[in-house]
Structures are given as structure tokens and as C-alpha cells.
Amino acid sequence: MKIEAIIYNIPYISISMLIPVIFSLLIAFTKEAYTKHLALISVSANFLLSLYMAILFDTSNSQSLYFYESYTIIDELNISLTLGLDGLSMLMFLLTTLVSLVAVVWSLRDKQINLRLKEYYIAFLLTESFLIGVFASWDLIAFYVFYELTLVPMFFVIGIWGYKLRLYSAYKFFIYIFVSSLFLLAGIVSTASQHYKKFGEFSFNYFDLLNNEYSLPFEIFLFFLFFIAFAVKTPIVPFHTWLPDAHGEAPTAGSVVLAAILLKMGTYALLRFNIGLFPEASKFLFPYLAILGIISIAYASWMTIVQKNIKRFVAYSSVSHMGFVVASMFFLNKIGFKASVIEMFAHGLTSASLFMIAGFVYNRLHTFNMDNLKGSVKFMPLFAIIVAITGFASMGLPGGSSFWGKFLTLMSAREHGMELAMGVLVGGFFSAVYVLYMLKTLFLDVKEESVLIHFKDVRGAKLLAFIGVIIPIFMVGFLPFIFFGFYERFLDFFTSNILNR
Numbered sequence: 243m244k245i246e247a248i249i250y251n252i253p254y255i256s257i258s259m260l261i262p263v264i265f266s267l268l269i270a271f272t273k274e275a276y277t278k279h280l281a282l283i284s285v286s287a288n289f290l291l292s293l294y295m296a297i298l299f300d301t302s303n304s305q306s307l308y309f310y311e312s313y314t315i316i317d318e319l320n321i322s323l324t325l326g327l328d329g330l331s332m333l334m335f336l337l338t339t340l341v342s343l344v345a346v347v348w349s350l351r352d353k354q355i356n357l358r359l360k361e362y363y364i365a366f367l368l369t370e371s372f373l374i375g376v377f378a379s380w381d382l383i384a385f386y387v388f389y390e391l392t393l394v395p396m397f398f399v400i401g402i403w404g405y406k407l408r409l410y411s412a413y414k415f416f417i418y419i420f421v422s423s424l425f426l427l428a429g430i431v432s433t434a435s436q437h438y439k440k441f442g443e444f445s446f447n448y449f450d451l452l453n454n455e456y457s458l459p460f461e462i463f464l465f466f467l468f469f470i471a472f473a474v475k476t477p478i479v480p481f482h483t484w485l486p487d488a489h490g491e492a493p494t495a496g497s498v499v500l501a502a503i504l505l506k507m508g509t510y511a512l513l514r515f516n517i518g519l520f521p522e523a524s525k526f527l528f529p530y531l532a533i534l535g536i537i538s539i540a541y542a543s544w545m546t547i548v549q550k551n552i553k554r555f556v557a558y559s560s561v562s563h564m565g566f567v568v569a570s571m572f573f574l575n576k577i578g579f580k581a582s583v584i585e586m587f588a589h590g591l592t593s594a595s596l597f598m599i600a601g602f603v604y605n606r607l608h609t610f611n612m613d614n615l616k617g618s619v620k621f622m623p624l625f626a627i628i629v630a631i632t633g634f635a636s637m638g639l640p641g642g643s644s645f646w647g648k649f650l651t652l653m654s655a656r657e658h659g660m661e662l663a664m665g666v667l668v669g670g671f672f673s674a675v676y677v678l679y680m681l682k683t684l685f686l687d688v689k690e691e692s693v694l695i696h697f698k699d700v701r702g703a704k705l706l707a708f709i710g711v712i713i714p715i716f717m718v719g720f721l722p723f724i725f726f727g728f729y730e731r732f733l734d735f736f737t738s739n740i741l742n743r
Contacts, residue, residue, distance in 0.1 A: 245449055246303075247310035247326060254295050254309045255325040255378050258339075261288050262367035269360050269367075278350055281363035285343040288370065292339040296332065301727040304329030305735035307380070315384075319434075320445045324380040329732030330583060333725065334377040334510055337590045340710065341502040342370040344594055345495040348707040353605060354493055355403060362403060365395035369499060376507055382430045382446045382515075389426070389511075392504060393419055396496065404491040411491035418484040422474035429467030433519065451519055458522055465523035468516050475508030478568055479538040482561045489557035490610075494601030497553065501560050501593035506586050509567045513582060517571065518736070528572050532655075532662060535569025538562065539669030546676040551610045552603065555680065556596045559636070562673050563589040563644070569666065570651040576737050578654030583729055585647025588635075588718050591711045592643060595632040598707060599625075602700060603684075616687035622699040628708050629684055635715045637677040638670060643718035 265284035269277050299308055307326030315321045327335055345366060349355050355362055372395075375388030393416055401412035430446065436454050438444045445451065456464065474481040485505075489497050517524045524531075542561035549555040563585065570581035602625065603618055604610055619626040635642030638649075648670050655662040700708065718725055 246306040248306055248308045249310045250298075250308075253311050254291070255327065255374065256311055258288055258291055258295075258335075259371045259374050259378075261291070262371040266364045266367045269364055274359050277359045277363050281346050281367060282350070284367055285339070285346045285370065289339040289343045292336050295327070296336060296728075299327070299332055299728070301329070302731060304332070304727075304729055304731040308332070320443060320447070321383050322381050322447070323384050324447060325375075325378045326380055327378055329729030330510070330514065331377045333583065333587055333728045334506060335374060337506065337587055338370060338373045338377065338503050340714065341499060341590060341594055342366065342373075344598075344707045344710040345498045347703050347710065348498065348598055348601070349493075349495045350703040352494060352601070355495075358402065361398065365399050366495065366499065369395045369399075373503055373507070377510065380448045382433070382448065382451070384446075385511075386423070386427060386430055389507060390420070390423055392507070396500060396504065399496040400488060400492045403493045403496065405493075406491070407487070408491045411487040414484050415488040418474055418481075422471045422481075425467045426471035429464050429471075432464055432467065448514075448518075454519075456520075456522075458526065461520050461523040462526065465516055465520040465527065468520070469512070472508040472511045472516065476505060476512070476564050476568065477508070477561060478534060478564065479541050479561065482538075482542070485561060486554045486557040489560070489597070490551055490554045494597055494604075497556075497597040497601075498594045501557070501597060502590040505560060505564060506590060509564060509571070509582065509586050512568065513571055513579065517574070524572070524574060528574050531572040532569050532658075533665070535565045535567075535572060536662070536665040536669055538565030538568065539666075540565075540672055543669065543672035543676055547679055550612050552600045552612055552615060552680075553597070553610050555612065555676075556593070556600055559596070559673070559676060560589070560593050562669075562676075563593070563636075565669065566647060566651050566666075566673075569669075570647070570654055573651075573654040573658060573662075575654050575657055576733050577650050577657070579733050579736065580726065580729075581647050581650030581654055583733075584650070584718070584722065584725060585644065587725060588643035588647050588715075591715045591718070592632055592636040595628070595708060595711045595715070596636065598704070598711075599629055599632060602704060612683055615683055617685070619684045624705070625700040626685065628700065628712060630681065631712055631715065633677050633681045635719065637674045641716070641719045643715040645719060646722045 262284050265280050269280050305328060307328055310326040313323040315323055369392060372388045372391040379385040379388055397412050397416045401408055433451050434444050434446050437451055477485050539562050542558050546555055546558040549558060567582050567585050570578040603615055607614060619629055636644055638644045652663055652666050655666045
């Protein structure tokens with residue numbers, strides 16, 4: 243399958259990937275006193291570049307590849323570094339640069355980050371570069387390389403700057419993702435081999451592989467090779483057990499990047515590769531996968547409510563939100579795809595804010611125990627407003643960022659019958675319950691006031707970090723058409739030329 247590639251005189255994507263790498267080198271060879279400033283300049287420059295690229299992006303033609311670049315790596319195997327942004331990857335690119343900026347701004351005044359600053363900020367800058375590579379790559383080998391590389395810096399972030407069980411959590415995170423990725427590699431090689439059998443040449447290019455044909459049993463087999471890797475990354479129940487440990491022990495900024503962007507690698511890839519490359523298998527399996535998504539919503543919601551550690555509480559809530567993304571995606575209709583993508587973006591914002599809330603409270607009380615957080619926002623009015631906005635947005639209240647994803651998920655489920663719609667509705671109810679429980683604990687429960695009265699309200703860099711996600715939360719809630727515009731035409735193309743081909 244061919245698609246229009248729009249080439250610019252300036253290699254914007256390569257520049258956006260090189261900026262963090264160049265600043266990482268500058269950090270490595272300059273004094274530690276300049277580390278924070280260089281990291282902040284890097285992520286700010288990349289965020290501004292992404293906004294400029296968004297202005298250049300023509301939303302009326304979002305199925306085309308913008309900022310196209312291609313560099314041959316191994317000519318004999320037809321492997322190349324092919325970069326470009328369509329409507330889906332453009333939105334993920336914007337989320338990546340925004341959250342990277344928020345994570346670095348938060349880290350500027352994070353008391354936990356007080357040693358090995360060079361390595362810390364280099365890890366975050368390299369993570370940003372690799373994530374851009376994931377969302378912009380159209381060669382599956384290049385995608386796999388960037389997908390795996392994101393493991394390395396996050397492994398060190400958790401293992402070095404995490405909490406008490408950081409080493410256990412870092413190793414568990416690495417082993418789960420690395421082992422599951424081997425299934426992905428096997429699937430990529432198998433699809434390329436199938437292309438060779440039909441066309442007489444190897445190709446790892448996404449659009450070339452769309453032309454492959456498979457028997458249904460073999461396509462289902464390939465589907466599951468890809469699915470296992472992405473289900474672990476997302477994560478979907480029962481592949482989720484690494485996530486609460488990784489989140490529970492990671493530093494605040496590490497949890498922000500992990501929840502807001504790294505999890506989206508899994509859901510992005512499920513839509514792009516599982517449904518895109520294996521549409522017949524997706525149609526055959528859709529009832530089971532949609533139900534699995536609904537089960538993830540309900541199970542993770544219950545697990546969220548029983549958590550005593552607020553970081554594990556937020557981690558399980560992420561699993562629940564990913565259940566909405568997966569369920570809506572595998573309803574296999576345009577409304578469902580629309581819900582899935584907007585929920586990916588919305589969860590990136592609310593999860594970042596929730597983990598910063600957990601980190602901020604920890605800085606005040608030095609505990610993540612929910613029983614010790616009772617009434618902890620009482621003497622911090624500005625912080626209390628941020629908590630309320632984030633909580634109600636995460637719940638799916640109208641005007642919040644998650645409303646459209648959950649509403650459209652319900653609409654897409656209704657196309658398949660009232661049973662699935664009721665399943666989504668029940669899952670949405672449970673997700674509202676755990677958010678209300680968190681708000682009740684932080685606002686309404688009583689604690690000895692002498693412990694809280696000396697708290698300082700949120701300010702400075704941490705306030706800027708919160709503003710960086712609160713503004714987009716309101717934008718998605720009240721101006722959703724701006725974000726739908728990025729991928730509306732892409733979904734038309736996807737449903738008509740790929741899913742229904």
C-alpha cells in the first residue's frame with residue numbers, strides 16, 4: 243500500500259530526536275551545576291519544536307506522512323530508518339514532548355533527586371529521544387530498536403532514584419518488558435518472511451507489510467506474537483503485575499513518564515500494528531479482546547480501591563484506564579478508535595497529574611499510606627483545587643479530559659449490543675468509585691490539624707508542572723475538536739483502507 247509522503251527541506255523529526263542526545267552529551271561533559279539548566283533548555287526546545295510542527299501539520303490530510311525522512315541501514319534486507327508523522331503519531335509526539343517537559347520541571351525541585359544529577363537528566367533526555375523514535379518509525383525493525391531502548395534509561399531511573407524496593411521493581415520491569423518483546427521480534431521476522439515468500443524480497447516497511455496475505459490461523463498466531471508484547475507494555479490484565487511495583491518504587495518524574503507515555507507505546511502499537519497488520523484476526527478475536535478490556539477496567543478498579551499506598555493506587559487506576567483504551571479499540575468501529583486515541587492522550591495528562599499529586603503529598607508527609615493522608619489538602623487551597631480538577635477529570639466528569647474517551651467508548655460498545663455497553667457502563671461506575679474514595683480521603687477525612695497546619699501550598703516549579711497538564715486537561719474537555727482534528731482523517735483512511743480492505 244502506498245501513501246503520500248510529505249517531505250520538508252528541514253529534517254524536523256531527526257532534529258527533535260537529536261536535541262535530547264546533543265544536550266545529554268553537553269550534560270556529560272560540563273559541570274553538574276549546569277545540569278538542570280541544560281535539561282530544561284533541551285525539553286523546552288523540543289516542546290516548542292513540536293508545537294511548530296503541529297502548526298505545519300495539515301489536519302485535513304492527516305492520513306499522509308508529514309516530515310517524511312528515510313535513511314537506508316541494511317540495503318540487502320531492505321531495512322531503513324523511515325520517519326514520519328500521521329494524525330495518530332502526531333498526537334503521541336505532542337504528548338511525549340509535553341510530558342517530558344513536565345517531568346523535568348518537576349524534577350528541578352524534587353528533594354529526592356539529590357545525587358548523580360547528570361545521569362538522572364541524561365536518562366530522561368534519552369527516553370524522550372527514543373520515544374519520539376517509537377512514534378515516528380515506519381520500519382518495524384527501527385520501531386523495535388527504539389521500543390527496546392526505552393527500557394534502559396527507565397531501568398536506571400527506577401533502580402537508582404527509586405524508593406526502598408527499587409532494585410526488585412527495576413529488574414521486574416526490565417524482565418517483563420524485555421522477555422515479552424522477544425515475541426514481538428519473532429512476529430516482525432515472521433511478517434517480513436511472509437512478505438519475502440509472496441514478493442521475493444524482504445521488507446520491514448509498515449506499508450509494504452500491509453500487502454501481506456495470511457491464512458486465518460497463521461494470522462491469529464502472528465496477532466498473538468505482537469499482542470503479548472503490547473499487552474504487557476500497556477498493560478492489560480493479567481499481564482499487569484509489573485506495573486504497580488514499578489510505579490510504587492519509581493521517583494515521581496519516573497512514574498509520570500512511565501504512566502503518561504511509556505504505557506501509550508503499547509496501546510499505540512496495538513492499534514497501529516495488531517489491528518492494522520492483522521485485520522482479519524482482529525475481527526475474529528474482537529469479542530474476546532473487548533471483554534478482556536472490560537474485565538481490566540473492573541478488576542483494576544477493585545484493586546485500586548483496596549490499595550493503601552497512594553502510588554500503587556494511582557498505578558492500578560492506570561490499568562483501569564488502559565482497559566477503556568483497549569476495549570474501545572477492539573470494538574473495531576470508527577467511534578471506538580476515536581475514543582481509544584483521545585483516552586490515550588487524556589490519560590497521559592491525568593496520570594501525570596495524579597503521580598505528581600502523590601509525590602507532592604509524600605514530600606509533605608513522607609509517607610504514601612492512604613490512612614496517613616486524611617485531610618492532607620486542608621491547608622493547601624491551591625493544591626486542593628489541582629487535586630479536585632485532576633480527580634474529576636480522571637473520573638470522566640463532563641469538562642474533564644477523560645469524559646470524551648469514556649462517552650465515546652460507551653457509544654462504540656452500543657453498536658455491538660446492550661450487553662457490551664452495560665459492561666462499559668459498570669466499569670465506568672467502578673472507576674468513578676475509586677476516584678471518589680481518593681478525594682474523600684484527601685478532603686473529607688479527619689486528621690490531627692497540628693500535623694497539617696504548617697504545610698506550604700504548591701508553588702514554583704511544581705506549580706508550573708501542574709499547570710503544564712491542567713491546561714491541556716481543560717482543553718481536551720472543552721475543546722475536543724482540536725484534538726479530534728489531528729486524527730479524524732487518519733481514522734477515515736484507517737477504517738476504509740486497512741480494516742475494511
